[in-house]
Amino acid sequence: MSCFGSRSSFLLELEFLIQKHFVVVTYQLEPEFEVTARVYLVPYDLSNVKGSLRKRPTTVLNPARRYLKTLIPMLSLNPVHWNFGCTDEAMRPFHEPPIQCTLAQIYSNLPSPNPQLTGPSTGTIPKLLDFSFDIEETLGLRSRLYQYQRETVARLIQREGGKASIPDPLYVPIKSVTGTIFFFQPGTYEVLQERPMVVPTTGGILCEELGTGKTIMILALILATRHELSTPEESITDVRPILTSTALRYFPSAPYDQIRQRCGRDRHALNDDDPAIRVPSLVELLIHVSRTSPQPATRYNEALESAGLNKLIRATVPFYHHYLGDPTAYERARRDQSRPAPRTIYLTSATLVVVPSNLIAQWYREIHKHCQVELRVLQMRTNSTFPPVKSLASDYDIVLMTYERFTAEERYKNVNKLHTSRTCKCEIFPHTQARIPDCRCEDLPVSPLLQIRWKRLVIDEGHVSSSLNTLLTPFVKLLSIQSKWIVTGTPTTNLLGLSFGSSSIKEQNDDTDDEWRPSNSQAMVRPAEGSICWTKTDRLDLQKFGAMLTHFIGTQQFLSNTNLYKACVIDALMDPDGPRPTAVQVINQLMTSFMVRHRISDIETEITLPPLRTDNILLDLEPIAAKSYNAMQASIVVNAIDSQRTDQDYLFHPRNAASLQLAVANLSQIMFWGTSEDRYNVFELSQNAEQQEQRAIERGSSPQDIQLLREALSHVKAAVVDQTWIASQAHPEIPFQVLDMPEDIFDAWTDIRPASEDQPRAKLMHPLHLTKLKQALLSRPLAPIDWLVEMGHQLHNTEIRDSEKSKKPPGNGIPNRSLQTAAPPVLLRQSPLSRTKIGCSASSKLNYIINEVLQYSPTEKFLIFSQSPLTLAHVKDALDLVHVPYVQFTTQVNVRTREEQVVTFETSETHRVFLMELRHGARGLNLISASRVIFCEPVWQADIESQAIKRVHRIGQTKPVHVKTLVIRDSAEEYMIDRRAKLKGQTSKIPKMLEEQGMRYFIMHPKFISTPPSLLTSITFPFLKFTDELFDVPVDSVTDNAPSTSAESDGRTPLDTPVEKRRRLKFVV
Template identity: 25%
Template sequence: MTLPHSSTFPHHVAAGCLHVSRVDSGLSDEQWYQLPEQWNPFFRSDQELNRSIDASGVHHIELAETLHKCPHFPPELQELLLKLALAPFAKLFRHHWIELEFTRSQDDADVNALIRVYLLPDDKDRSLINRSNKTLRRHWNSLLSKLDFSASAWKGKSNGDRSFQPALMQPPDKDGAESSLLQLFNTIPSPKPNPEYLLDSNDRDYCRSLLNCDIPGLKTQLFLYQREAAASMFQRETQPLQCIDPRLCYVVDQHEDPWFFDCITGEVLKDGRSYEGVSGGILAEEMGSGKTLICLALIAATRQQPAYRPEIYTAPAIIRPKLGSLADMAAAAGSMASVPWRSYFSREQCGDQEYTNCLGKIDQNPGWYLMPRPAPKRVSRQPAAPEQSDKLYLSCASLVIVPTNLLEQWKDEITKHTPYLRTLVLTKARVPTPIPNALSLLQYDIILVSMSRFERLIENRIKDRHGSWVLLSPLGQVHFKRIIIDEGHALGHSTLAKKSNLLLVVEHLQTSARWVVTGTPSKGLYGVDGSCTGRNELSDDQERKDTEHIGSIATHYLNARPWANKVLEDGDTTADWRIYVMQTKNNNEVQNHRRHSILKSTLNSLIIRHPKSELSRLLPKITERTVYIDGSYQDIMSLNLFAAHIILNSVQSQRVDQDYFFHPKQRKYLDELVSNERQASFFGGNFFTASDIQKAVLTAEEFLQKGDVVISKEDDCLIREAIAFGKTAEANKIREVSSRCFEVPIYVEEFPGKEYTGVLSSWAVDGKEGDRMCTISPLVVVLQRYVRPWLSSPESLEIVFNSGKFASYGAKARNKAMGGVPEIIQCGEAPSSIAFTEKDDKVYKDVSKQKKARSGTLEWADVNDTFEKDEEIAEPLAKFSLVSTASAKLSYLIDQITKYKDAEKILVFYETENVGWSIAGCLEILHIPHLIYAKNLKAERRAQYVATFNETSKFRVMLMDLKQAAFGLNMNSASRIYFVNPVLNPQVEAQAIGRARRIGQSKDVTVETLVLRGTLEELVVERKKKMTQEEHRRIKSIMDDKPFYEWFQNARILPLPDVAADDGPGQMAPLAVPVPLFGRGSGQIIHPDQDLLAKGERHSSDRECAVPCSDTGGIGSSFGRKRPLSMVTDAAADDAADREPKKPAKGVRFA
């Protein structure tokens, strides 16, 4: 007779079966055939647990009534099985952890038998049975690993398919189980907040105000998705959801009854276990979607709501020295209970009338509580008095920590959207102002802190006498309503053993909610349109890193349970994210499902974001195109020098040994060579000197004459072609000029005073006279400054020209530019027998000394500047124009910038500083105001540039290092973007475009990528279309990609344009329209700070006046460069160079 499960073991889980063969059982044949062929429960010599409780509350242990009626397994055979085949699990049976039933197999009774195993869940009968025995727990886990969970085995058939994992409650979605982390991130459901779920009436009102955008003090109308995101943030702060322990898999037993199973620890639960969700999370809306505005809306909507006192801490009774007034006692009682009193008495609620007395009483009676100090880590024989509890004040303020370069942007956003928020700004200054005391901090709505200043608080950590760390800062005496870390994805790099200073300081602060604001929580997580294609898939290594970063943020910063469980906490177990989530996929369906389930539930519970498809319609239209440009004669010559460099090395080294560029030991030198060649696609005339080329050619010719090495016909043709080209390059005068002065040669026409003897030959860098003259931008700057006093006086100019002073001054300036001996710094050892020796890859460092600038006012005018704005420019100067440059890309950029600068603002992204300064040099002589967002600028200076570029109309062009296109930068005033070189990684390119293509952009965005035809850049464009994200993550440099590696190995010399060797203008890239070089701003000496927005300044014409932020730090006296000053300057110009970074060396790779 087989009893139904509900009557046999109603409190157990019908898990699975153990297979026992006749051989393994240890029974004789006679004993084997005495075994029953129907299910019989094992007999207990002790008594079965009876869970009835009498009136006295005592549990009775009696024989269960149903078991008396059930046929039992023969006791003597049972004991033999428990001693032999079931020996490892006998203790589990005797201690009531399991129940057993036995039968011989229905399809192979002569050989096999089956034992049903019923598991007692860990959350049942804990008062009767001790489940903490470690030895029994090891046997328990061993038993689970051997169970056959198949239905056929449970029915008594031993030859069916076996299953070593329990059946899931819901069969896994095969497509879903294979979803990558990137796919899970992009399929996070859009937030749908519902105020009716909130229990508190005030919380419901705040949530409705966010959803309806009815927020006092918010001047900007929010989009629907922004309202949903802000309301969801508030809902998660005030009433986090209850989440089932993600470690548990929801499975069913053999009778379709559900139970929960942790396949790592072997824990079996009948009712499951839940945790309260995180108060906070990750706001991960798309780039440019207004995450800052969402946070400000949340802060503004709840600015009157104080933080709630944690339930574990009690507020002691307030003891007053004398009887308090009714107003004081009422205010104190409300503050201690976190009642939003201010909202009832504020001007927003009461119209024009404001109850200042009531508000004053609320300020005088803030809420607070006492938080005990941590218990001593070591017990001392001499008992000491306990540490005094810390007093923490309940605040309405939000603590916002932002990267230093985004601090000004946050201040600007606060002024623009929520000017009435009381804001305290703490930034890293040369002499930081002390943080106000705790009571003063309660008066603010936002405490805005730069990340560098916040991290310095680590210096204020000390250990108390019990060995616990204590933060000595007013910030540690306030319980903030929330903490928001902008661009906080760096928190993912912290581990339990190595926490960042940022995280260590955060751990000392008391906050009700914690938020991370970032569009990309980890490097490989970003928004994609629609379903993920193969090109968007991440490598296993990158996905593992991203998973680890998400787990680190959840564990160490957000304190998400169970991942943040501590070892010393009672009633729960620790959970290691690496064990549960980061194990590689295998054939274990339950483990794979658990891993997928944990990732999905974690992302959904922590991250707030809308799919990119929902936001695309709100983003400005973007037009992207690749512009293919034919290189100039000088461009092709520069690139061919690199090809000749590789060819001569390959042939002479016979592509073997360490002398070969592509030998593994020469990888560093090869990477330098590749980087320089990529730079040469813009301009590379400064990489090889004539003497270097001559020496390489002679070495190659000597190699051919000796004939010691037999080479193939193909190599013979290659080396002879390289030699012939080397001779051509060596004799080229324009290339010689660029290699001597480290500048891009340009051609001008209608040079002032050209009709006077010696003028052209004095100013021309090649010494030639003609209708068009070859020069460089620093010399044009010198010229503009020299003649500025006579811009509107043709008579005075004629005197200067005729006197010979103009020609003499030009000769001196030219000789200074061309004749200065640069300091030589070796860039690393090159192979001894390569065609171009170590000197080929010199780094030239400009050692011209720069004098310090004057400090003082922002406007610094030239004392000799007598030119009036309403005067006409003298005719000899008005016709002076730029007609061409040696770089085809530079000429194209000049055409584009001059064409669109009046109607649109422009971003130009470059990859090396030499390129940036070359572009800036031409913009300077064309008197086009511009800014350079370079990596050598301090963060405060970069933030000042961004604010100036966005808020003023003067600066039309921003030159930006591609590596500095940082997360979070908002430059939506620009609508045209140019990439000087094609960007291989599409995510880097998207980050750069995201600086301008943002919600709120009023114009369509145009993006152009410049590609030099017939060069490596064409391969970059082609590979970018085909490479997957896995390939992008795998390669550290382009030489790690086989097609690029082979392209360099098979370098070939390109045919030069059909231009005569002495035709200088013909070797240039002409401008579409000549650009005048004299205007009202030409030659004016400008202070580095002129026209920049000062700290805290905003243009009233562009933005309404607002309550200024309180700033306890400053930008200080660190200056960066808006425009490059020439390396050839007069004394006054040298004085303007104070506090500016040196102009980078020409011909060097900047990492």
């Protein structure tokens, strides 16, 4: 220990440590009353003390740990200090690199798998690591494995087969001044002479980066071990030989005789007519061995079939007996009375794969895509019924289930019903060479999943396994599983596998000076000098990781002591003074032990993804949409000034968090297209404008607030006098400009009817009416104008009648013929609407999307994301108008249909656009047929945006990927993009948008859009399609962000499909 001055409290602590045998100290007095001490840390496993150092009470251990925390940073390994000299060089015994890394950085820098060929291992591993060897032919793969994938598969096989004890990752080696190696645990401050050894867990977390092929890795693992039977669960006190029904009934050897005696299954208990127990025939032995030690039998299938042995082999299902507990002395003394019956657990080579419902079809396709060998796959969906338990154990290689179907089995979890003395008395197969029972016993009323010892469990998108509040993990703990694998690119909230392909990203540089300091609303632990802050978010990630290891994977050392992980890992890292010495090394060792992943640099030496370009597209709001935006902003301004920004009336009061969240969602919807039944209170605000201003003046509001209020009320008045805007608020759809349509027909069909005839009418019509008009025209392509006018009046009358009666969406009013039954082009060209065109919509974002789709969809496919189903419904209506086929992946579409739509999009050349809610786009799906991605609004969480992009930018993608985010200029969206860029480099987790200081300030201080729009996109396309070619549509495209002319447009229309109910917010004014 280096030189230190007199500190009475420290010396008292040191005295305690000496008295309680934590340290031994010798010292030397130095001039000027200084002391240099030699400190000998006493190992807990010191010999010849009868283990007394391990038995100290907590009243001693707790203060000792606090004192050691003070002492250890003062220690030095410098020989000069040890020999009582003085020098400034400390040479700390717990030296490690400066702790300037976050948990996410530790995760990103985990070493790549490096499986070694030491010790016994399956013959597949050397072949996997011999990169010149054709492993695909051996495994039965159709797709070729990359080298890093082969390394991962080899590592998975090694982990599953590992039985030899391994060094405990909770301890870190340290070196004494004499060079002796000791082992230190930073959470408990234990020092040991010998490192503890632990039994390895045959499973872990496969967390390769998103888009690097985790599915094919799992399939390669299954193929490599598909002939390997699961082994009985280990028992310290019980021998568990593998049995078959024939062996249990008839084999005469001692082990089987003992089992029969223990479970009361002698030959008389089974069947009085059974043949005498005797040496089994060769056929019986071969069948027994073939099922208890299965081998590939492809070459012999025909011979077995011709000999009639296949059905006997299939009927012979291996199993073992599992007892509730070993017989006690009392039970042995009363052998004549009933003894606890065993639970029969069947062995299998099958893998149980549990996936989200939207991925089950994709998994099934991936199996057939990658596997040359025909794997036996059982799909279990919501209403699927399990086959008999013996068939489930014997007849499948993969049991593929959804989360919902898997957890539904929790209702049948009473395993006590499996401990039954019921014996099988079924007759043996007649006319055969072996005594194989033809068992037809009914299954017990317990989930078949609980009656099988599974080879492995794979849970895709397995980050959900960290939660104990769902049925998933508790039910998994009831199952008997040899190996458990969590497959996910994002193990916890902030451990994100989103870097693969990052070297190919070309970003638009939108950096601007930041007027607000980034803030972190999370509570942080106080960092020690030279270390970083570890936040509550880090603690949550550590807890999730611990829950996976303890409760899902079932790590034995954590299961046996549920407080061990917290004491040894979390407490050491989350110390108020920063991570303790070697604590980072412990979590690194633990993550390396359980996580299988390659560093990005190692993957990208072998494979590089196509370029990825991301752009933020600045757009202005169309004038009619700007009025809605300003009207809502005015409501927020009036609310703030009228409430004086205090008390519960203020929208931003903490108790109004839900209302604020809804208001922000409405504001975001307006920037695509949104409406309000009460017109954002503009009539009420306009009527009370003078009183509002007078009240603000009387209350002494600041000149800035008075000016802001006047500006807000001026925008309110502008909305009130705009009859077209008012009429547009009556329907939820986005209106389109109509060009060259005969006036009579337009007047009959439009539903945007200003109350005053003094104002010029904008020629706008909603998609629903345009669609109905087109249907009418296709039914009678040569219909006169009068008939079309009459059909328009009928539609309006029907809408009014339906609205008054039931408030339901408007009816058709005309025959509802499919647009697919198109009239011949020669007839359509003679129609009065043959020259009619559709122009810009009232949404600048929708105009940009349609322009992009029409320009690029002939050669590329699109993936369009939005957080709002209503926004996607607007895009859908526009795609219908321009005749571009699409598929939808939203909450309004049932799960099975969503699965089918993924297949349709990936395999069809017809469907060019995939509409997806952002909540569905974050995980799992593979949509590499698309190469263009559009986000209808900015995404605050960069990780969610990146995961959505990973649906297309992943292995298998061959085209450059273009990602565009639509942003309204001078709005909260543009500011959000700037704020997110500024917060991108910070080490702590980015807070929620409304908790981030800069964003919250911007929303609290509304800004109005007053400048004329210039960043708009002009589109024009024919109302009717005259050719059979899909994309024969003229497009007047405009380059990104370039000013263009735009029609004055306003309005919106009802949808002919279910849409999200309009969201409204009423303010107290």
